[in-house]
Amino acid sequence: MHLMSKDYRDNDDLELWQLAKVSDDSLAFAELHRRYSSRLYALALRKTGSSEVSEDLVQDLFVHLWLQRTGITIEKAFNLYLFSALKNRIISHLRKQLVQHTVSLNDIDLETLSSQSANLVQEWLSLKEVQEIYSRELANLPEKSKQVFEMSRSGVPNKEIAQLLDLSEKTVEFHISKCLRVLRAKFGYVVSVLVWVLAGTM
Template sequence: MHDMLDTICLQNIACSDYKAFSHLYDKYWDLLLSIARKKTGNIDVSMDIVQDLFVDIWQRRSSLPQIDDVRRYLISSLYFKVFMHFRHQGIQQRHVSSYITFGVDEQEEDFLQLLEGEIQHNHLINVIAESVEDMPERMRQVFSLKYHRSLSNLEIAETMGISVQTVKNQLMRSLQHIRNYIPEHLSHPTAFLFLLFLLS
């Protein structure tokens, strides 16, 4: 059952209610930290990832989409944060699953919810990869240099021999391409809202 108080809390956050933000932070910090720690095996890295997640929410508060299941949304967003951490560390996606373990003391309901979220996350990543393959050549190159090799716009421009403005234009179009591609290939509404949050 969805927590309506969480939904109201998120709506208040969108109106810059810091008290509501603090409530959400305090309520879900321990859960998200526990999940992140099981995935990364490092408490300091996990704390940074969870902190970064909440910073993103506050910074994007005015453009947050309508979210019914806030708990699931936060967990899905955390999965992506952890995935990005692994990617930046040079860990291939196929190895990410080896970092995912669940404790035997998990409540069954929580275990099933986390497992379902993991499946949704993996599906989302696969669909994004498909959408990238569907991009025009130059757009795909710019996107890959930005999000796979983490180059700056200037570095991409120098690497490809194009202007920084062209890089910006291609990145904007690539994200729009993904936004347009996702609804046709991903039916789960929570995952779609999660994607909009990440790419907005």
């Protein structure tokens, strides 16, 4: 068992996935879980702020992968598939939370939002539409602000952005805050939260 486990550590992700998918190899799948579960949990925790929710989201993802493995095709990087799948689960969770707790949000028109059915709100907050809103509004921002914001949402630390673009960290922070203000002012708190989730990398 130890030698088998050691061998699995030398396999790349897609090889392990094929072993799990085609041969029902639970040890290969366990190695994928070992490699990524902690990183997935850390991401979910940053986005949701709840350890319990984060554990559930990650567990649900791996259970789904194992149960549905024969029907899932992963041709590109396995880690990108994993983090993208988790991102969708996080967005779905946040959308449900926002719909359930609209009365606690004071940065949007509560009366108008509350008068809409949950289905309409969820439709407005659909992933496709938020992505379109995000892309369109980001394209209208000043080039430097857009560049800084995209790098920030891609996980590049402010200090590194400052070095790469020859800016001060304060200037980087200014550009990021400016972009977030524009998005919030135009679309309200609900959409800006989902834009933030969509823009972040895994």
